Amino acid sequence: MQVFGGDVAKLGEAPEEARRRGLFDALAGDTPVAYALVAPAFFLLLFLVAYPFVLSLWFSLSDARVGDTGTFVGLENFRRLLGSGIFLQTLQNSIVFTAAALSLKTVFGMALALLLFRIVRFKKIIRGAVLLPFIVPTALSTLVWWWMFEPLYSVVNWTLKSLHVVQRDIPWLPDPYLAMFTVVLVNTWRGLPFFAITILAGLVAIPREMYEAAECDGARAAGRFWYITVPLLKPVLAVVILFSAIFTLADFNIVYILTKGGPINMTHLFATYSFVLGLQSGQIGQGAAVSLFLFPILLVVVFFQLQMVRRATTYE
Amino acid sequence: MPTVHAESVPRVRGVSRRQFLRVTGAGATGLGAVLASGRAPAIAQTRELTFLTIASFVPDTDKELKRQFEEWGAKNKVKVRLDIIAHLQLQTKKAAEVQARSGHDLTALGPGLGDADLYYDYLADLNDIAGDVAPKNGGWLSPNDYLIRGKWKLLPWWQPPFPMAVRTDLLEQLGEKSPDTWEDWLRIGKKGKAIGHPFGTAMGHSGDANVTLLSILWSYGGSYVAKDGNRITINSKETRQAMEFVKRLYTEAMDPEVLAWDDSSNNRCLNAGKCIAIHNPISAYESAKKDKVLVPGTQKEIAEVIDHIHTPRGPVDRKATTGFWCVGVWNFSKNIDLAKDFLRYHFQPENQNKWVEAGHGFNMPFLQNLTKHAVYKSDKQYRFIPEVAKVTVPPSWPGPTSAASQQVWDLYIVPDMFAQHATGKMTADQAIAWAEKEMQEIYAGRKKRP
Numbered sequence: 001m002q003v004f005g006g007d008v009a010k011l012g013e014a015p016e017e018a019r020r021r022g023l024f025d026a027l028a029g030d031t032p033v034a035y036a037l038v039a040p041a042f043f044l045l046l047f048l049v050a051y052p053f054v055l056s057l058w059f060s061l062s063d064a065r066v067g068d069t070g071t072f073v074g075l076e077n078f079r080r081l082l083g084s085g086i087f088l089q090t091l092q093n094s095i096v097f098t099a100a101a102l103s104l105k106t107v108f109g110m111a112l113a114l115l116l117f118r119i120v121r122f123k124k125i126i127r128g129a130v131l132l133p134f135i136v137p138t139a140l141s142t143l144v145w146w147w148m149f150e151p152l153y154s155v156v157n158w159t160l161k162s163l164h165v166v167q168r169d170i171p172w173l174p175d176p177y178l179a180m181f182t183v184v185l186v187n188t189w190r191g192l193p194f195f196a197i198t199i200l201a202g203l204v205a206i207p208r209e210m211y212e213a214a215e216c217d218g219a220r221a222a223g224r225f226w227y228i229t230v231p232l233l234k235p236v237l238a239v240v241i242l243f244s245a246i247f248t249l250a251d252f253n254i255v256y257i258l259t260k261g262g263p264i265n266m267t268h269l270f271a272t273y274s275f276v277l278g279l280q281s282g283q284i285g286q287g288a289a290v291s292l293f294l295f296p297i298l299l300v301v302v303f304f305q306l307q308m309v310r311r312a313t314t315y316e
Numbered sequence: 317m318p319t320v321h322a323e324s325v326p327r328v329r330g331v332s333r334r335q336f337l338r339v340t341g342a343g344a345t346g347l348g349a350v351l352a353s354g355r356a357p358a359i360a361q362t363r364e365l366t367f368l369t370i371a372s373f374v375p376d377t378d379k380e381l382k383r384q385f386e387e388w389g390a391k392n393k394v395k396v397r398l399d400i401i402a403h404l405q406l407q408t409k410k411a412a413e414v415q416a417r418s419g420h421d422l423t424a425l426g427p428g429l430g431d432a433d434l435y436y437d438y439l440a441d442l443n444d445i446a447g448d449v450a451p452k453n454g455g456w457l458s459p460n461d462y463l464i465r466g467k468w469k470l471l472p473w474w475q476p477p478f479p480m481a482v483r484t485d486l487l488e489q490l491g492e493k494s495p496d497t498w499e500d501w502l503r504i505g506k507k508g509k510a511i512g513h514p515f516g517t518a519m520g521h522s523g524d525a526n527v528t529l530l531s532i533l534w535s536y537g538g539s540y541v542a543k544d545g546n547r548i549t550i551n552s553k554e555t556r557q558a559m560e561f562v563k564r565l566y567t568e569a570m571d572p573e574v575l576a577w578d579d580s581s582n583n584r585c586l587n588a589g590k591c592i593a594i595h596n597p598i599s600a601y602e603s604a605k606k607d608k609v610l611v612p613g614t615q616k617e618i619a620e621v622i623d624h625i626h627t628p629r630g631p632v633d634r635k636a637t638t639g640f641w642c643v644g645v646w647n648f649s650k651n652i653d654l655a656k657d658f659l660r661y662h663f664q665p666e667n668q669n670k671w672v673e674a675g676h677g678f679n680m681p682f683l684q685n686l687t688k689h690a691v692y693k694s695d696k697q698y699r700f701i702p703e704v705a706k707v708t709v710p711p712s713w714p715g716p717t718s719a720a721s722q723q724v725w726d727l728y729i730v731p732d733m734f735a736q737h738a739t740g741k742m743t744a745d746q747a748i749a750w751a752e753k754e755m756q757e758i759y760a761g762r763k764k765r766p
Contacts, residue, residue, distance in 0.1 A: 066414050066435070067414040067415055067435070080757065083753075083757060084754065084757060085750050151573030151577065151581065152590070153584075173573075173576035174573045174574070174575040174576040176739075176741075179576070259521070260521040260578075262575065262728070262732075263575035263576055264575070264741060265732060276726055276727060277727075279407060280407045280408075280411075281434075281719070281722065282434045283723070283761070286761075
């Protein structure tokens with residue numbers, strides 16, 4: 001009776017349960033769940049990436065000033081920038097800075113990764129320590145670099161003079177070319193761990209059999225590096241260079257703390273010049289135009305680099 | 317019978333229905349009004365006045381300001397909050413507050429009067445305060461300089477005048493007495509450099525570089541913008557003369573490190589015993605005295621061999637500028653009247669006196685009576701400060717202060733023009749042409765909108 005009664009009860013509830021199940025099925029279906037899971041990331045991207053980007057795009061095409069969204073002026077801000085000697089110098093500096101820092105980071109990052117790959121003892125401690133420059137807040141570490149290179153009490157100069165390597169102070173920051181060298185050096189120091197650790201991950205993933213086969217065929221170390229390591233690291237290298245190019249081009253802290261764009265504007269980068277124009281002088285439209293000046297070129301570079309990554313991955 | 321009926325109405329704890337309806341009705345209306353206005357009723361509001369300012373190079377100044385602010389708050393039953401930040405952070409903070417139309421009620425402005433033009437639409441008019449303050453303090457030093465578009469959008473607050481801070485023992489050693497002109501300093505700097513004590517003035521991206529190089533430009537009869545505020549006047553034979561002088565000063569009397577100096581580098585150079593003289597406010601001396609810094613290799617305090625003399629004159633004039641630090645009230649503040657009331661209090665003669673005394677005269681107000689403050693007679697070091705204040709003009713002189721002149725300052729156009737020639741990167745004509753183009757572009761860009 002109980003069973004029967006129970007069955008009767010179930011039969012009585014069937015339409016409601018079916019409705020409930022239908023709702024459950026609908027909720028449990030692939031599409032709504034997918035939307036629900038993607039929604040947080042989508043809204044984060046929308047508000048934290050898309051909105052600021054569209055806003056800065058608008059600013060660059062407007063005569064916006066601090067406290068005023070401005071009116072549309074087309075490409076006027078970009079035209080004015082091209083007539084400014086400081087901007088042209090900034091453009092040149094940014095290209096030199098990015099190219100030099102990226103080259104150094106790639107070469108030394110690869111060397112450091114190979115070294116880390118070979119180290120067996122205290123592996124974890126050493127790999128952790130290598131990451132330190134990347135972890136320490138840039139403003140703080142750059143202040144230490146400033147202290148090391150500052151014109152009056154440079155500890156680097158003091159050491160070099162004490163060791164009789166040089167007789168006079170080296171003008172690390174006052175000399176326009178040495179100042180550029182210094183900011184590149186600090187950027188390289190800071191970005192090196194990112195390169196080294198990412199390349200190291202790529203090295204670990206290369207099958208050992210390939211090296212063994214090459215050794216059997218009589219390939220030397222240089223050959224193995226050039227014909228096995230480099231081709232198989234290409235996808236990793238392309239991604240790491242791409243990311244680093246974007247970060248390096250947008251660098252602000254290092255230059256602002258070490259040189260403030262000087263001497264004679266020889267170390268101004270897009271970010272520091274944009275800061276002066278947009279925030280200090282209140283010309284937000286012009287500041288945004290400086291920031292976005294290289295965007296179209298970067299877009300093309302990113303497109304081709306990603307194409308290369310895809311091709312390389314397919315080959316692998 | 318109405319009375320009987322009224323008495324027969326049930327009462328809850330002594331409250332009649334009518335009283336209940338009256339009270340709850342008034343409450344609902346009040347709540348509705350509060351919700352509609354978005355503000356708490358006056359009785360529930362905690363009045364708070366906030367003030368954003370910069371850390372002074374003489375910290376006692378900030379302590380005295382805080383004391384006055386708190387004293388005023390206690391008298392008026394207003395909660396006060398003074399936020400002190402590094403001067404280099406003020407630019408971004410101001411911009412962020414204006415962009416958000418929210419932040420502090422009172423704010424420090426500067427360096428320079430340009431903020432009054434840049435933030436003209438967001439600053440409350442202070443004509444009434446400026447009018448009240450002046451007669452009590454003997455009048456403003458140069459009121460016409462502080463009016464922006466005919467209005468008092470800020471109150472000029474304090475300036476650190478730029479005398480020459482010199483090493484008397486080294487001058488004596490070199491047989492030099494009473495140097496007074498820029499040419500004197502070229503000669504002395506040359507001799508000083510030969511014995512390891514060069515002259516020092518910043519020539520890079522720093523406020524001090526703007527101050528000293530503009531002072532030299534004016535002293536040679538040059539300027540960068542005409543009185544009408546429209547015509548760029550940098551391309552002149554006077555500018556060429558000033559540039560040739562600075563080139564000699566840089567190559568013969570200074571070390572190349574000045575190209576990378578910040579605002580504190582010259583202080584360090586003097587206090588480290590290296591520089592024979594620097595063009596700077598009294599802050600270097602104050603810190604040397606406070607920290608009992610010694611002349612290297614001796615037991616003598618360096619403060620004892622530092623003296624401050626008049627800012628040098630050139631062949632045409634004796635002029636200097638400085639950071640014109642100002643104070644203003646945002647017009648989006650909900651406490652404009654309170655902010656004005658505090659300004660009236662702070663600018664009372666007795667409070668100004670105490671404040672200047674706390675700053676040891678570093679913070680000279682732009683008020684006639686305060687330039688004669690007893691502190692400037694208390695130490696012979698300060699004797700020239702009032703004299704320097706008399707020849708101190710805004711950085712855009714003879715042109716009016718504007719957002720464009722502020723941008724010329726912020727982009728370090730004048731120091732870069734001098735440095736490009738001094739370092740041999742450009743000829744004088746090329747450097748002047750470069751600066752002229754940049755300035756014309758800045759002024760033209762600012763003119764496009766009212």
